[in-house]
Amino acid sequence: MQSKQTQPLVVAISSRALFDLTDSHNVYEEQGVEAYHQYQIANEETPLAPGIAYNLVKKLLNLNDQRAEPLVQVILLSRNSADTGLRVFNAIQHHGLEISRAAFTQGRSTQPYASAFGAHLFLSADADDVTQALNEGIAAATILPSTVSANSGGDLRIAFDGDAVLFSDEAERIYQEQGLDAFTQNEIAAAKTPLTGGPFKPFLEMLHLIQSQFTAETSPIRTALVTARGAPAHERAIRTLRAWNIRIDEAIFLGGLEKGPFLKAFAADIFFDDQRKHCESARQHVATGHVPSGIKNVESANSRKTDIKT
Template sequence: MPSGFGDKLVIAISSRALFNLDDSHQVYINQGLAAYAQYQIAHEDEILAPGDAFPLVKKLLRLNERLGGDPRVEVILLSRNSADTGLRVFNSIEHYGLKISRAAFCGGTSPYRYASAFGCHLFLSTEAEDVRQALDHGMAAATLIASRKIEDNEDELRFAFDGDAVLFSDEAEQIYKTQGLSAFTESEKAAAKEPLSGGPFKQFLAALQGLQAEFGDKCPIRTALVTARSAPAHERVIRTLRAWNVRIDESLFLGGLSKGAFLKAYGADVFFDDQKMHCESASEHVATGHVPHGIANRRDV
């Protein structure tokens, strides 16, 4: 973490996640980079519509107003645009009053490497390959899936996480995928008192809990574990979080039930899962980030 950020919660966001750039992206796909650059410059005074991550970013930045004093949340823009074509993005940031001042414009190359240089706890993008590279370098990252979620006006900020291959390693999921449910259940019962290794979102959850602690009893941030596990595979999860000294506000052990309705009931602002089928179901109800990590996402499987 760069010393200039101290103990801030630092989130990196791509321009296409923050704003709706579908029209200009289609120009790039159909006509190439030069036409895209001309299009963005010609339209740089036209304000972009909010993207899928916009409500989340707005709520994150609002936390600084609630705490007062020095800002405790930093949002950084990471973009494949050049600074020239990215002017439209910064104009839109200013229009919406978002307090985002730091950015990396990478001129068509992947910006993931700057997420680490900025000391980010989380990287959100619509580019799956950028997300994979960030995960490969030990950072929490997710590919945002287009959602039908309508922004609400509640003040609370609610995060939801899958367990295996997201908060935890995929060591247990490997047994499930290769040997089946019975072997997974027996293995988890035998290892119930052995904490799981951390997954890619462990450090983000810890940083989030540190921010929660600053609010005390009236904290506007809530966290939930939403897992396909059920008893008796629940015990190892509970003991793992206890060993990490990490508190989750709500835990849902669904035993394979579809997660979407439960996420809607919880009111998640964003849900992170490694399995595409769960992400597609969840995105019908809440903003969703696919975490392409673990055995479910191995390209050789």
């Protein structure tokens, strides 16, 4: 099938999202920078175990086996120095990951390099870097701790929340400020008016371009919308995706039910959501990225500021 894709999907990922750096991070937290430096050098040849987002990255890179020209490029962004970062590069080679580009910032924010590399998606364990990336217009999420097993299926499965992730938070604001009845009435009235795109719309568009190179039956990527919306608020979400001319493979309208079990049923390699309560449910079952976007996160940030002042 013909594709309009002219550039690869660029994914920037932090070393703590890609590999399990728990032990070395504990050394840093408990003993300081110098002890961390010595620990990393002493363990330079000890392979790092896969982290939360490792399976996602592995499957993304496997997409390059499908075409002569690369479909995906993965960039490593790390707050390590080049010296301590050598262990990370050794782990990349050990696991056979086709990652050749990286930026090591020696403790500084990695976010500027996500922009410089032209990243469509930025995944990090550092919430501040993620927030900065979102402010720069990059789809970004904080990878949350999880002990779930990776999805062993061959295809890549990515699930998204709707409001404040794929869509803007314009409808969510009505729900938070005026309640469920007002939200429902607004969505019925605006059912044929497409929602504005949210921070993850461009990333979904890039996935759609890759999918367009395959038939629906042979595509190595499967996407899902997993939303707390239920009927009748479902119609506007469906019509929005139709207006964008974006393919979504599965849509799950939960009407407020807990999301975790449904994400497990979908076998998501990762799920993106703006609300912490949904992320907490999700990370018990699948790898999860918190997207600090929308009104709920503005409220949380304001609450933290108030707590600090009081």
